[in-house]
Amino acid sequence: MKSSLGTKRDLAYALKQMAQRVGEQSPSVRGSDWRLATVTAVGTGTVTADGLVCRRMEAYTMPLVGDLVVISQSSSGNWRAEGRIDSGNGTGWQSYTPAWTATSTNPSIGNGSLEGRYTRLPNRTAVATVRLAIGSSTNIGSGTYVFGLPFATANDIVEYSGTARLSASATYIGQVTVGPNSSSMNVTFPTAATPASASNMTNTLPVTLTSGNILRFTLTFQHG
Structure with missing residues (x-):
């Protein structure tokens, strides 16, 4: 049999272990x-x-x-x-599927592809990038195009703009813009060189979209 001294030693050790566990869990x-x-x-x-x-x-x-x-x-x-x-x-970077709508008839992607990626940085800063590839069964819709952000911009007075590039029968360089408290972007392209002017992208501006055309754009903005 264990001696009285040994029993007390075991009990003291058990109490010490219990106190340690309680202390570890108690802020x-x-x-x-x-x-x-x-x-x-x-x-x-x-x-x-x-x-x-x-x-x-x-x-x-x-x-x-x-x-x-x-x-x-x-x-x-x-x-x-x-x-x-x-x-x-x-x-870090996350995928999302941007909404793609038009003011008259909404387009549908068909066998093309529409992909978005975004990341969030410190100070409520976000970057979103979109790639639209037109396929043979893509319905390009009609009217002014609108593309969706993964989340809304901050509700303040400033607007944000980024770069856009359309690879079609030629290469067209434009901008992507979004206002405050908005989750919808417009892409603009030049309509004339002299005088310099630009309009929102449509199914026919800057060119009628066909299979193989690729639109890319990137925007940095402050999110809400």
């Missing part, structure tokens, strides 16, 4: 803490990361499931999400 004992976590759900002003509901800091905008974030805990046990390290499980 009031160990103090504040931070770590990396992956967002699994988005709430109003909160995100759930690794099973913990965390309040979002004001700078952490446009949260998405899959964001890799820094979360920290106060000594009272409250958790907060301080900000995104990277989006989409660390891939």
